Amino acid sequence: MDVKAPRRPPRLLLLTSAYFLLGELAAACKRLNVPHLLLDLGAKEMDAELFVRTLREANASFRPDAILTVNHLGVDREGVLQALARDLRLPLVSWFVDNPEFILPVFSGADPENTLILTWDADSLNAVRALGFQKVSWLPLGADPERFRPGRAGRPEWRARVSFVGNSMLTKTARRLDAARPGPALLAAFAPLAAGFAATGERNVRAFMAQSRPELLPELDALGVERATAFATAVVWRATLEYRLDCVRRTLPFAPLIAGDPGWRELLPASPGLRLHPEINYYEELPGFYPQSDVNFNCTSVQMKGAVNQRVFDVPAAGAFLLTDRRAQLETMFEPGREIALYESPDEASELLARYLADAPERKRMGQAGRARVLAEHTYEHRLRSLLSALAEHFPGRIGE
Missing domain, CATH: 3.40.50.2000 (Glycogen Phosphorylase B;)
Known part of the structure; x- marks a missing residue:
């Protein structure tokens, strides 16, 4: 009987940011012996040419199997990263721990075939699919029990x-409302809409408005994608x-x-x-x-x-x-x-x-x-194992071979 050799652990390129989860994921990679590289793209925006060169150099030296980020941080709105990932045959994995419906609509150049969206909220899976993404999985938050443990000293x-x-x-709230710059009818309805939304089981604000205040939808849609999302x-x-x-x-x-x-x-x-x-x-x-x-x-x-x-x-x-x-x-x-x-x-x-x-x-x-x-x-090691399983499931034959 032939025994197939075990697959090697996939190599992950982590796009770093100030968001706390990247550190937790890197620590989990280390504990599980998953090869990984933290790529710091810097706090400031990088021009497209330097961005592409940096990614290509990391790919050439590290040879990753996939790119991993949180909340689409490091993903540019113009689609440069998505196009480069597709060209390099590197799946792009984005773990959302905030509402993906507030983030994904403003990105153009999405590549659903090459993108895996993980979301911390199981109720958002269908909403993400409705945005055109086909590879979607649930991945809840977790904890680092080494950092959060009994007996830690406090003040x-x-x-x-x-x-x-x-x-x-x-x-x-004030900053998002300022970014939206709503017209007078939307502004007058803002507080009642918030109160009504809190009381309903509906997750999507536009769907809630379609049920409760349909006359406001033309003004909402006239704001355009970014301001309506705000x-x-x-x-x-x-x-x-x-x-x-x-x-x-x-x-x-x-x-x-x-x-x-x-x-x-x-x-x-x-x-x-x-x-x-x-x-x-x-x-x-x-x-x-x-x-x-x-x-x-x-x-x-x-x-x-x-x-x-x-x-x-x-x-x-x-x-x-x-x-x-x-x-x-x-x-x-x-x-x-x-x-x-x-x-x-x-x-x-x-x-x-x-x-x-x-x-x-x-x-x-x-x-x-x-x-x-x-x-x-519920440790981050558990979450990393689930992430790797989802990656293998959605990209068979491309991960860890």
Whole structure:
């Protein structure tokens, strides 16, 4: 009986950026002995000739099997990278950990045959396919359990009964609305649209407007792709602001520590015991921050109607206790009530905060169970293995041969 020799690990060319996931993926490659090269294209835009030369030199010296990026960072809107990847027979893999519907529409020159889109939100798979991409897979977020682990030292001022780490979305909303430059009818409808979008199960802003305010669609479409996308993003960010503010207000009776942007100072009323902290650095500070709280509170962005965010993995990885809002995809990854605590609504969040603050043994037990699940299924090594499997599935005969 002939035994086929095992395929070699694929060689990955990682386009680097300031986004945190590239470092995690590189570390996972190292731990799994996957050959990889971090290619730093620089913070500034590179002219097309230098860009092509840099990529060709990396291809000649490293001989990668695929190019990997996050959120299409490093991919130019004119399609130079896509054309070069096709010419070099290198699949382009882009892992989206933000809404791909806010990013992909502004890129021209897409090559669906040579592009694999991975998305952290299973609910966005059909939307990505509707944009013309044929090779699409679900890849949720994960955690680095070496960085986020029990016992990391934290600052004394981080000690809190309840804490929340997150952006208020105040400035982000304003910037997207400024970029959209909507006409008077859209501007007048902006706040009601955001409130309605938050309350619906619809994920797509344009589809929601077609149902609720169809008379606004001509004005929306007249903005063009980039400005219409900016308006849709602003609607989602404003909806997130209102929802997040409602949730965070439920922590105020428990003297919370809120870490984030200056927008919280404008949004939150004065409250006894409330402490506001500047933004926390993900790498240097956050691993030591989570273990200092009895309850780490989480409320998910409205762009994620079913998906879960980074805190859902990092807090349990740190062995800490998390109370988060229910999302359908979470229940496929953790066991609610045993590994993670969920609230159905802001009203229930208040009740559960009081309950879990009074039950230290349950918090400890759940934190330990949550970390065990992360170690078993949700590290970046797990995600890298899934990524490589998706790459082999969608590009048979081209990867690792």
